[in-house]
Amino acid sequence: MINIxxxxxxxxSQNTLDIAKAISIVENSTIESHSLLSKIYQYTGKAHRIGITGPPGSGKSTLTDCLIKSFTDLGKSVAIIGIDPSSPFTDGAFLGDRIRMMKHFENPNVFIRSMATRGSLGGLANKSREVADIFDASGYDVIIFETVGVGQIELDVMNATDSILVVLVPESGDDIQMMKSGLMEIADLFVINKADRxxxxxxFIALNQVLSLRNNNAEWFPLIQxxxxxxxxxxxELTEEICNHFNIISNSGELSHKxxxxxxxxxxxxxSQKQKIEFWxxxxxxxxxxxxxMPITERKSPYQLSDEMYNK
Amino acid sequence: MINIxxxxxxxxSQNTLDIAKAISIVENSTIESHSLLSKIYQYTGKAHRIGITGPPGSGKSTLTDCLIKSFTDLGKSVAIIGIDPSSPFTDGAFLGDRIRMMKHFENPNVFIRSMATRGSLGGLANKSREVADIFDASGYDVIIFETVGVGQIELDVMNATDSILVVLVPESGDDIQMMKSGLMEIADLFVINKADRxxxxxxFIALNQVLSLRNNNAEWFPLIQxxxxxxxxxxxELTEEICNHFNIISNSGELSHKxxxxxxxxxxxxxSQKQKIEFWxxxxxxxxxxxxxMPITERKSPYQLSDEMYNK
Structure with a gap:
């Protein structure tokens, strides 16, 4: 029995073992999970949550590596949540990249945690947000969400952050169209990595064109680094821009709004979850x-059935 | 006032004007929408629903074009739902492709409808399924969902079909990793288009390798054309394989299961929708x-608040 x-x-008090224990509780959705998250809520809201995404091969992990170093050099503690929504049989590369980060394991100001899909994809974005709440409550200054991103999970993860970095490589020029599904609209900073190619x-020009078409209502105009x-x-330079973005949205009220x-x-x-469990x-x-x-011709339509069940 | x-x-009776009117009702979520969909439900379940997806530039539209012709040559009527979840300012290419299909507009056995996002992305997959129900009830033999697919919408659309085609080009070799988010697992047929490159x-070899790792429980092993x-x-050949897939899943019970x-x-x-509206x-x-x-330190946590609101 765990004493919450x-x-x-x-x-x-940023005890590493307790943090790891709390993460396990959240990851495994044990019975204590909501009670724990409820009690730590009031201690959250201080960390800077940074999302890093982009196509495979764009160098996200190396970049994250560099950012860990530059944030810790500034005296900040950093937690990294690596989110891998890939299917079981194709996730080799990501875990390989993780190992490169091992050098940071010695640093008490750095905490790295990988999260993979277990069964349904739906919960992964939620769980990574919950893990971030634990890091936030325990006083980490910076929380980096890194995702090999495709699709809705990527958007959900990014929407749970304060500053969104999209990492591209020069070869991505033709893929800007791939990013239609919303990333272009939500990025705060674009990184062109491997910029010697x-x-x-x-x-750079293509991105600028797309950005100039974007609805920019705010104090912040997305940068390209x-x-x-x-x-x-x-x-x-990138680290400065990220910190600058955080300051600007803190002052403008955008951070509270998020x-x-x-x-x-x-x-x-x-x-909704409670209603679903009670109803069914x-x-x-x-x-x-x-x-x-019954065959379709004799069934009630889903519209009729749900009306009848709901109004009973 | 519309007489439903x-x-x-x-x-x-496959009246084109009435079909178009019904689609508008569904697209605009007018008050008659659910009543209409409820009443036509019993007439659905006869069409073969085919999903076509793949990265931009893979030639999905040209391929759809070819399939329209080969299905109509077999005496089948075909409805096409083009689904474009892109943001308003980047959707030029897709609509351009549509125009190439204009030659089919003269054919009474072909109905083409494009659907774009209005506001939220969430509803687009639902609405395309509802439009398909209208086509199905009106007796179209084949319904093709074509999507410039990225992300969860793509998966949602594909999950609403009976046969799933993923279109790739030889250059896609490096992008198989991009498709992690579930497409590889659900495709029934892979098309390598532009196969003279x-x-x-x-x-072909890479796809075969991935497929050999896939959990294949069923009578159908995904083909690569x-x-x-x-x-x-x-x-x-592709048309025959698609028809063959439909026959096999019809006989095995997989079609009913879907x-x-x-x-x-x-x-x-x-x-859930009804509960949400009533609760809030x-x-x-x-x-x-x-x-x-209130500031975070004084707020009830979302867990506590939802508990209290729900139990009141």
């Missing part, structure tokens, strides 16, 4: 199964 | 707003 209050004291300027992560070039949206979204989600008792499940036994 | 029963007679065999859509090469899953999913979704009255919305006015 002891565990929380441990988290608040051909195509860098072409991509060139880097060569393997040589640590452009990292200092955090309020997350609060509201989570409350809605939790209510054995009797209702059987009613649905009965319909499925 | 007249409209339904029109749909069932370098890299075709390399991609090479095509050159611009020269109509490989299309006849349709039952959709029925169940939709019923769950409709119930003005009073509850205000309770949430009150919490947001």
């Amino acid at each position: 209050n002891e565990l929380i004291s441990g988290i608040l 051909d195509g860098t300027n072409k991509l 060139k880097t060569i992560a393997t040589k640590n070039e452009g990292i200092k 955090s309020e949206k997350r609060y509201s979204h989570l409350t809605h989600q939790l209510i 008792d054995e009797k209702k499940k059987n009613e649905l199964t009965e319909q499925l036994k | 029963n007249e409209l339904i007679s029109g749909i069932l 370098d890299g075709t065999n390399k991609l 090479k095509t050159i859509a611009t020269k109509n090469e490989g299309i006849k 349709s039952e899953k959709r029925y169940s999913h939709l019923t769950h979704q409709l119930i 009255d003005e009073k509850k919305k205000n309770e949430l707003t009150e919490q947001l006015k």
